[in-house]
Amino acid sequence: MRYFIDTYGCQMNEYDSGLIASMMEENGCLPTEDPAEADFFFFNTCSIREKAEETAIARISKMTYYKKKRDGIKFIVTGCMAKHLGARLVERVRAIDFVIGPDNYKKIPEVLFSHPVPVIKRTLSKRIITDFNEEENYLGETAKISTPISSYITIQRGCNKHCSYCIVPYVRGPEKYRNPSDVIREVTLAAEKGVSEITLLGQTVNAYKSSDMDFADLLLKVSEVKGIHRVRFMSPHPKHYTEKLIDILLSIPQICPHAHIPLQSGSDRILKKMHRQHTLDEFMCILEKFRGKDPFYGLTTDIITGFVGEEKEDFEATLQAVKDAQFDAAFMFSYSPREGTESAKETEVLSEEEKQARLETLVELQNNITLERNKLMIGRTEEVLVERPSTKNSSEWVGKTGNFKKIIFSSNSAKPGDYILCHIDSVRGWTLRGTPTIK
Template sequence: MTADRKKFYIETYGCQMNKYDSEIVAGILGKEGYTQVFRPEEADILLVNTCSVREHAETRALGRADNLGVFKHKTPGVRIGVLGCIVQNRGEKILEDHSAVDFAVAPDSYRQLPKILNNHREASGDDFSVRAFLDESDSGETYDDVYPARVKGLSAWIAVMRGCDNFCAYCIVPHVRGRERSRPAAHVVEEVRKLADEGVVEVTLLGQNVNSYDDGTHDFPDLLEKVAEQNGIGRVRFATSHPKDLSEKLVRTVADHEKICSHIHLPVQSGSTRILRVMNRAYTREAYLERVDLIRKHLPNVGLTTDIIVGFPGETQSDFEQTKSLLREVEFDGAFIFKYSPRPHTSAAGLKETLTEGEKIARLQELNAVQKTITQKRNQMHIGRTAQILVEGPSKKSLKDAMGRLENNKIVVLPDTKLQPGKFVTVKITDSKGITLFGELVDFKFQ
């Protein structure tokens, strides 16, 4: 690799936090004179950033890293790196098992990337002595002073805390991303101000367990309030909330501030208290339902979404029926339903699986069918309503139509308008098909 070869390409798999981490990596490398390119054939450094939460994402990403090896044959000196919690999870085995991979860096060690790349730049063609594995887990790293290199747009994600202390039995996150740590509220607000100056109108505050944010002087509702007070920012969203940390103060804060979007993603995982206990979720079915009542009392038009795992070890037909009845009782606007698969290092990995793959798939399909009907019903309830959307751009199906989102995150398509992205407009909802609402323009509301 010659001294001037400083173009990097990143491919990201997995959750939103991982996508944000790719922006952090791009920010770190950009500061050191590296340039991001968006086609692998143009790059000197190929990075694959993946999470470990689901086995499928891991397998796909490592397969992709192997495939990218073709660029090393075409252009000697090209380097391939694997990033993300997969590195924490699989350790140096990534380098042992994947000969195309030159270095592997875990999520708390991204500041070391320029050093690793420098070593590679100085090394000759196939010098494997510079293969590197870096894992400085639990360093308390928050990348608080790194400004992420985002693709310019209307919306931006900001990680306000990292890690998780909850140790849900099935989840690998606390094992690969370390303990919870929060960025100072003042720094988050400073970043939001900078984003507003750059034309961003919507920010999403991110954390694995965002509502347990605590910088020592501010809790999460305090932070939300401060962010919502910033001029230029029209909408504030947040994800993901843990039911046990969802306070009345948080719900009231959302209700009291027009800019804070009335959308709460509140993973329930199971409707059976018995399974929730084995999952170590720290709430019962009844406590979850009380949270839902609290939310709907203060936020009548809330968009309430959830995550569910089917086929957890020991899940009986009765447990499954309880999850199904919870879906019907709550009537979520949307649900991400997954079938259980064991992850290494987690406590559930030691539990004996009691369902076949076929049984898990059948339960998954049954719940998806139930939820589909509920989502359609919830969407139809919006017909006739007048509400504001933030215009995001042309609709995916027709470039002539515009699309935007309601504050509760539902998509609305408007026919044949010349609306500019970034505008807040008032619409009347006229129809609903599948997961999409259709509306007509009623009025403009300029910021």
């Protein structure tokens, strides 16, 4: 039997796909990337925007082609959309056999392999398994590693923040934190398999706490694991960038000099409407601590334009904040209401065209800043983790600097997983070009 996993959305879904893969392989299933030979199709989905859901539903519908060709194939939808839409998914795509929410993945083997009742005879409620489970932290489970170099490890699930636009608390439930010893066990196992870069994941990853550790303590422990050379994390919340955490981020060499800090808006009025729990000043103070110590510290962010109630002055405040912050890169979106969230109940005044126009203005501004920030790197020598050969030129390699910039360089001897020193010669588009110096 073979399984095929289609993963959408954030890195937490990538990690969860690794968990599902491990469970399938423990039950004797083999992976396949060719849907034509799969017996089990997993669609590990995202709900963050309506478009993400519609994309996944369109893909599932398209994949029914394989189901019609061969008997016995099972379609299983997992991830945030499973929790969000539940039975409505089966109504939309009849070919779906199971809808399994993020707290229920341990039930997958039982659902697929031990149940004597054929799917067709199971009641709808037996096929929709999406309850929250506040205890479920996948203790003792080890996600299958997707790349031999770099690995994601989830340490925190859910969110207590309830930002007014965000669906995450409704589909992932309240915050829960993995036991630190379980995290270190998984990091150690990854390091023993050759992984040298770990990215710790959580919806508000820096809110992490256990009975005797906070996020800063856990980062320290992870960075001490033998074989771990780089530690990163996603996605933090500005509120939890404590003095202690910033000190640790700036002082431990294994922790990469890159912080992702979601701004969302440069207007305090909009930040308040969003329930973001920080002001622009507080946000800028955090940035200053990093850039004051290291002007090349990588800073990235998330921004929403056209949030409900966003006036022209609010948008201009965002543009000004982006100019002041000098982010290296940003994920930028125009606001899209999500059913069930607080802000979705408010009537939008801005037209789609105006929201899109604001987004384009912001993207153009940020793209210019990204280019200028990258040009500042020219002439420096940076440590690069070699990731893969370039798809365009087989004698070239793609890697990443510590401050999270993509770099391309030529080498006859590089291989994935190597750390090399690269002199940065130029910038093409948003990508750095470099020349290896010494290994």
